[in-house]
Amino acid sequence: MADFVTGIDIGSSSIKAVVLSHREKPPKLIAFGAVATPQPGMVSETDMDLEVVGHAIKNLMVSLKASNSLVVVSLPESKIFTRVINDFPYLSDDELASSIHYSAEEFVPLPSDEVNLYWQIINRSKERNNTTVFVVASPKNSVAKYLKVLEMAKLKPIAIETDLVAVTRALVGSNPFAPTTLIIQLGASSTDLAVVSKSLILLTRSIGTGGLALTRVISQYLNFEPQQAEEYKKVYGLLEDQLGGKIYQTLKPLAEVIVSEARRVMQAFQTKYPQNPIKRVVLAGGGAKLPGLVIYLATNLGLEIQEADPWAYVGKDKSLQVRQLANTMQYAVAVGLAMYEE
Ligand SMILES: Nc1ncnc2c1ncn2[C@@H]1O[C@H](COP(=O)(O)OP(=O)(O)OP(=O)(O)O)[C@@H](O)[C@H]1O
Numbered sequence: 001m002a003d004f005v006t007g008i009d010i011g012s013s014s015i016k017a018v019v020l021s022h023r024e025k026p027p028k029l030i031a032f033g034a035v036a037t038p039q040p041g042m043v044s045e046t047d048m049d050l051e052v053v054g055h056a057i058k059n060l061m062v063s064l065k066a067s068n069s070l071v072v073v074s075l076p077e078s079k080i081f082t083r084v085i086n087d088f089p090y091l092s093d094d095e096l097a098s099s100i101h102y103s104a105e106e107f108v109p110l111p112s113d114e115v116n117l118y119w120q121i122i123n124r125s126k127e128r129n130n131t132t133v134f135v136v137a138s139p140k141n142s143v144a145k146y147l148k149v150l151e152m153a154k155l156k157p158i159a160i161e162t163d164l165v166a167v168t169r170a171l172v173g174s175n176p177f178a179p180t181t182l183i184i185q186l187g188a189s190s191t192d193l194a195v196v197s198k199s200l201i202l203l204t205r206s207i208g209t210g211g212l213a214l215t216r217v218i219s220q221y222l223n224f225e226p227q228q229a230e231e232y233k234k235v236y237g238l239l240e241d242q243l244g245g246k247i248y249q250t251l252k253p254l255a256e257v258i259v260s261e262a263r264r265v266m267q268a269f270q271t272k273y274p275q276n277p278i279k280r281v282v283l284a285g286g287g288a289k290l291p292g293l294v295i296y297l298a299t300n301l302g303l304e305i306q307e308a309d310p311w312a313y314v315g316k317d318k319s320l321q322v323r324q325l326a327n328t329m330q331y332a333v334a335v336g337l338a339m340y341e342e
């Protein structure tokens with residue numbers, strides 16, 4: 001089964017898994033599915049809670065007939081620290097490693113022996129005497145927790161990535177002509193943003209405002225049960241002309257939080273890379289399905305907004321119904337993980 005890779009995205013609201021066959025090029029979709037994340041999920045510190053998450057993953061793998069495949073998993077952006085460092089001179093691999101370890105102390109608020117550092121060289125030029133790297137620092141205890149849960153599911157990952165690294169692979173692939181893109185991934189407990197140029201991540205951000213916060217605000221202000229608030233959110237969302245604009249008005253302040261974060265990221269990027277304008281915004285994650293969101297963002301950000309097609313760079317059987325893949329933006333992370341190649 002070494003030709004089969006399963007990407008497992010342990011989200012705070014649901015666990016998503018995508019199985020791809022790497023026997024073909026591009027890798028081909030074999031199966032995908034999701035289960036609700038048993039609460040409290042990965043935020044828990046007790047083995048009993050984590051065991052339940054492990055069990056849910058194991059069942060999902062059985063239902064997808066993927067138990068023997070290779071596995072790749074991701075850490076949420078809220079658990080890690082990333083930075084693009086673009087002011088190193090030209091450095092050898094060894095020099096680079098020690099410079100990164102030294103610089104990491106600036107953006108990682110943890111002792112250096114408590115984090116794993118991973119990096120990817122974006123650019124290294126002798127002529128311009130410059131090295132640019134994308135650095136990810138993952139706390140060892142977070143990594144250990146994910147490994148433990150997977151072990152409880154009888155799985156051992158061949159790689160641990162980050163949500164945004166995976167999403168970027170799924171949505172941009174290795175397309176060198178892809179226009180510079182702001183990816184906004186709206187999950188349940190967070191919204192993650194990344195600016196991606198020529199398939200390289202140049203800037204990332206994560207905020208704790210996601211779909212859950214939207215549901216909560218409806219439930220609080222309009223006095224609905226959470227379940228009912230969730231339904232109203234999914235039906236009316238940011239549609240101004242529905243229910244006298246009641247849901248729209250309730251959600252607007254939070255939508256504004258996301259818009260201002262997107263603006264901040266765009267501004268920071270433009271300051272750093274004035275020659276490289278952002279051409280479009282791509283929305284991923286379950287929260288991207290919010291009715292009216294595309295128009296709201298287009299109006300407020302003044303850019304072309306696209307809904308992600310997580311399956312754009314994978315092979316699909318013709319027998320697969322279009323509607324089976326409709327509204328599956330929440331699978332972008334799992335697809336990218338399953339696309340992983342050693
Ligand atoms: N049609 C819809 N309209 C609005 N929101 C939706 C819709 N469908 C799903 N959502 C929201 O998407 C969120 C779940 O998305 P997703 O599966 O990407 O999150 P997650 O990966 O579990 O969370 P996180 O990444 O933050 O840990 C939920 O908050 C849910 O309410």
Ligand SMILES: [Mg+2]
Nearest residue numbers: 011012187188
């Ligand atoms: Mg998620």
